[in-house]
Amino acid sequence: MTRVTRAGRITFASLAVPNYRRYFVGQSISLIGTWMQMTAQSWLVLTLTHSSTALGLVVALQTLPVLLLAPYGGVIADRVDKRRLMVALQSAMGLQALVLGALTVTGAVQVWQIGALAALLGLNNAFENPARQSFMLELVGPEHLRNAVSLNSVLVNVARATGPAAAGILIATVGDGICFLANAASFVAVVASLVTMNRRELHPTTPTPRARGQLREGLRYVRRARELAVPLLMMAAVGCLTYEFQVSLPVMASRALHVGATGYGFMTAAMGVGAVVGGLLVAARGRTGPGPLVVAAAGFGVAMTLATLAPDLALELVALGLAGGASIAFMSTGNSTLQLTADPSMRGRVMSLWFVAFQGSTPIGGPIVGAVIALAGARAGLGLGAATCLVVALAGVLTLGGPRDFLGPRARSGSARSGSARSGSALSGSAAARVGAPRVSAPGVSVSPDATRGAGRPPGLRSDLPGASADRARVRAPRAAGWRRMPAGASAATRPGFRAPLAPLGSASRSHRADLPTSAFAAQFPGARARPRSASPSAP
Numbered sequence: 001m002t003r004v005t006r007a008g009r010i011t012f013a014s015l016a017v018p019n020y021r022r023y024f025v026g027q028s029i030s031l032i033g034t035w036m037q038m039t040a041q042s043w044l045v046l047t048l049t050h051s052s053t054a055l056g057l058v059v060a061l062q063t064l065p066v067l068l069l070a071p072y073g074g075v076i077a078d079r080v081d082k083r084r085l086m087v088a089l090q091s092a093m094g095l096q097a098l099v100l101g102a103l104t105v106t107g108a109v110q111v112w113q114i115g116a117l118a119a120l121l122g123l124n125n126a127f128e129n130p131a132r133q134s135f136m137l138e139l140v141g142p143e144h145l146r147n148a149v150s151l152n153s154v155l156v157n158v159a160r161a162t163g164p165a166a167a168g169i170l171i172a173t174v175g176d177g178i179c180f181l182a183n184a185a186s187f188v189a190v191v192a193s194l195v196t197m198n199r200r201e202l203h204p205t206t207p208t209p210r211a212r213g214q215l216r217e218g219l220r221y222v223r224r225a226r227e228l229a230v231p232l233l234m235m236a237a238v239g240c241l242t243y244e245f246q247v248s249l250p251v252m253a254s255r256a257l258h259v260g261a262t263g264y265g266f267m268t269a270a271m272g273v274g275a276v277v278g279g280l281l282v283a284a285r286g287r288t289g290p291g292p293l294v295v296a297a298a299g300f301g302v303a304m305t306l307a308t309l310a311p312d313l314a315l316e317l318v319a320l321g322l323a324g325g326a327s328i329a330f331m332s333t334g335n336s337t338l339q340l341t342a343d344p345s346m347r348g349r350v351m352s353l354w355f356v357a358f359q360g361s362t363p364i365g366g367p368i369v370g371a372v373i374a375l376a377g378a379r380a381g382l383g384l385g386a387a388t389c390l391v392v393a394l395a396g397v398l399t400l401g402g403p404r405d406f407l408g409p410r411a412r413s414g415s416a417r418s419g420s421a422r423s424g425s426a427l428s429g430s431a432a433a434r435v436g437a438p439r440v441s442a443p444g445v446s447v448s449p450d451a452t453r454g455a456g457r458p459p460g461l462r463s464d465l466p467g468a469s470a471d472r473a474r475v476r477a478p479r480a481a482g483w484r485r486m487p488a489g490a491s492a493a494t495r496p497g498f499r500a501p502l503a504p505l506g507s508a509s510r511s512h513r514a515d516l517p518t519s520a521f522a523a524q525f526p527g528a529r530a531r532p533r534s535a536s537p538s539a540p
Contacts, residue, residue, distance in 0.1 A: 011284040014140045014148035019197045023139060026193030028155055030090075033186030035163025036170070037097055040179035041114065043171060044104065048111050060363055061115050065122035066129075067360035073127035074134075074352025075215050078208040078345060082135040087194050089128035094187030096121050101180030129359075130352035137339050137347065138203045146336040150283035153328045157275040205344040218349030227341050228350060230399050231293055231334050234392045236357035238297065238330065240365035241388040242304065243358070245271065247369045248381030252316075255378035259313050270317040271324035278325025279332065286329065288337045294396035296333050300326035301389030308382040331358070 015021050045055045077085065100117050103109040140148045167179045208214070222228045245268075253264035286292070303326045306319035335354065342350040373381045 007284065011280055012147075012151065013283075014144040014151060017140050017144060017201075019201055020140050020144070020148060022193045022197060023190075024151065024155070026190035027152070028159070029189040030186045031155060031159035032163045032166065033097075033183035035159050036167040036179045037100075037183040039164040039167035040171060040176040041100075041118070043167075044109070044176050045111065045114060047176075048109075048114075054111060058111075058115050058118050062118040062122040062125075063359065063362050065119065065126045067356060067363060069123065069126040070130060070352045070356045070360055071215055071218070071349065072352075074130040074218065074349035076127055077131040077134055077348030077352070078214070078218075079210055080207055081204070082131045082138065082348070083194055083197065083199075083202070085131045086128060086135060087191055089124055089131070090187055090191050090194070093121065093124050093128070094184050094191070096124070097180050097184035097187070101177050101184055104177030104180055105175070129355045130348050133335070133351035133355065134205075134339065134347040138205060141203050142340055145339055146286055146288050146332065147283045149336045149339075150279050150286060150328070150332040153332050154276050154279035154283070157272050157279065157324075157328070161269070161272045205347065208345045215349070218346055218353075221343070221346050222350060222353060225341075226399065227290060228338060230290070230396060231338055232350075232353050232357055234293065234297060234396055235331075235334050235354060236361060237388055237392050238300070238385075239358045240361035241369065242300070242385030243327070244362070244365050244369040244381070244385070247366050248373065248385065251373050251378045252382060257310075257313055257316060263313050266313070266317060267320055270320040271327075274321035274324025275328045277321075278328040281325070282329050282332050286332065288333060288340060290337070290396065290400040293330070293333045293337055294393050294400065296326060296330040297389050297396060298393035300330050301386050301393060302326075304382055304386035304389055308379050308386055 009016075015024060041058070042055060045058050049055070096117055100109070100114070103113060136148055136152070137145050167176075170176070170178050170182070222232060249267055249271075250264055253259050253261075253267055257263060259266075300323065303319060303323035307316060307323055310316035310319050335351075338350055338354055339347060369381045369384060372384050376383075
C-alpha cells in the first residue's frame with residue numbers, strides 16, 4: 001500500500017461505512033441546494049425592497065427560532081427515532097423550498113411571504129439540526145465519529161463555495177425562482193439516502209420515554225458535568241463574537257485594506273480554502289477531548305490576531321486561510337468531544353445546546369460586533385474575535401486543568417486494540433476469562449453480574465476471601481481502547497498486583513474498582529499486566 005493510499009484511507013475512514021457513504025452523497029447534493037436558496041433569498045428580498053433593514057429582518061426571522069426552540073428540539077430528538085424524524089423534517093424543508101419557488105416563478109411572491117417561509121424554515125432547523133447532529137454517532141459509531149464530523153465540515157465549506165456560484169449563474173440566466181426549485185429537488189437525494197439505509201448496520205440509541213421536565217433535566221445534566229458545560233460555554237462565546245465574519249470581513253476589506261468587493265471575495269475564498277484543508281487534516285490526524293479543544297481555540301485566536309494585524313491583502317489572505325482551518329478544527333473537536341462524552345439518553349439535548357451556541361447566537365453577536373466596529377474601527381471586529389478565542393482557551397486551561405483532563409485521547413479511525421493478552425509464563429488454568437457470563441469462579445473469588453449495576457460499567461467484582469487484605473491489589477477496568485499486554489516471559493504471579501483483562505467498555509466514563517486477591521486472579525486471568533497498589537489511598 002502506498003503512502004498516499006494509506007493517507008487517503010485514514011482521511012476518509014468514515015466513508016468505509018456504507019450507510020454514511022450513502023448519506024454523504026445525499027447531503028452533498030442537498031447542501032449545495034441550501035446555499036443556492038440562501039443566496040437567492042437574500043437577492044430576492046433586496047430586489048423587492050431595496051432595503052438592508054428588510055433583509056436583516058428576514059435573516060432574524062430565520063435564526064430566532066433556533067435560539068428559542070432548539071433546546072426543546074433536542075428533547076424531541078431524544079424521545080424518537082432520529083432517522084425517521086430527519087426524513088419527516090427534510091421532506092418539510094423541501095416543501096418549503098417548493099412553495100417559495102412556485103411563488104417566485106409565478107411572480108406572486110411578496111416580502112411577508114418570504115419572511116413567513118423563512119420563519120418556518122428556522123422552526124424546522126430548530127428540530128432537525130439536533131437530531132442530525134446526534135444521529136451521526138448512530139450512523140458511524142464512536143470509532144469514526146470525529147472523522148465523520150470533520151468530513152461534514154469540509155462538505156459544508158465546499159457547498160458554501162459552489163452553491164452561491166451556481167445560484168449567481170442561475171439568477172443571471174433563468175431567474176432566482178429556479179434556485180428555490182433546484183433546492184426543493186435536492187432534498188430528494190438526502191431523503192432517499194435516509195430511507196434506503198441498512199438499519200441493521202446502525203447503532204441506534206433507545207428513545208427516552210416521554211416525561212415532564214426533560215428540558216430542565218438536560219440543562220441540569222450539562223450544568224453538573226464540567227466536561228460538557230465548559231466546551232458549550234467556549235463555543236457560545238466564540239460563536240457569538242468570533243464567527244460573525246459576515247459583519248467583520250466586509251468592513252475590513254473596504255475600510256482597513258481598501259480592496260473593495262474583489263478583495264472581499266478573495267478574503268472569503270481564502271477562508272473557505274483554509275477550512276477545507278483544515279477539515280481534511282482534522283479528519284486524518286485530529287484528536288478529541290478537552291485538551292485538543294483548548295489547543296484549537298488558542299490556534300484560532302492566534303490566526304485571528306494575525307488577520308487583525310495584517311497590513312496588506314496578501315498577508316490577510318494567508319492569515320484568513322489559517323483562521324479557516326483553525327475554525328474547523330475548533331468546531332469538529334468540540335462537536336465530537338460532546339457526542340462521545342454525553343450520555344446516549346441526553347445526546348440530543350446536549351447537541352441542541354451546541355447548535356444554539358454556534359448558530360443561535362448570531363442575533364446577539366452580530367449587533368455587538370457591529371457596535372464595536374463603529375466605536376473602535378474596522379479592525380476591531382476581527383480583534384474582538386481574536387481576544388475572545390484567547391480568553392476562552394485560557395479559561396479552558398483553568399477549568400479543565402490537570403494533565404489527564406488536558407491531554408485528550410487520540411481518536412482512532414481503526415478498531416480498538418485486541419483485548420487478548422499473552423504471556424510466556426507457565427501458569428496453568430483457564431485460557432481466558434469471559435466477563436459478563438453469569439458467574440466466573442476462581443479459588444476463593446467470585447464474579448457476579450448482580451454486584452454492581454450502572455450504565456457502561458462492568459459486572460461487579462468482589463472478593464469472598466476474608467482476611468486477604470495483605471494480598472489484595474486494586475484492579476481497574478480498562479477503557480474502550482483496550483488494555484496493555486504483558487511482555488513475553490513475564491509472570492503475573494510474581495507481581496504484587498495486576499490489572500484484570502476485562503472486556504473493553506464502549507461507553508464507560510469511569511472505571512469500576514474492587515479489591516481482589518492477586519494469586520487467585522493470576523490463575524484466572526493469565527497474562528494480565530501487573531499493576532502495584534499505590535501508596536496513596538486516593539490514587540487511581
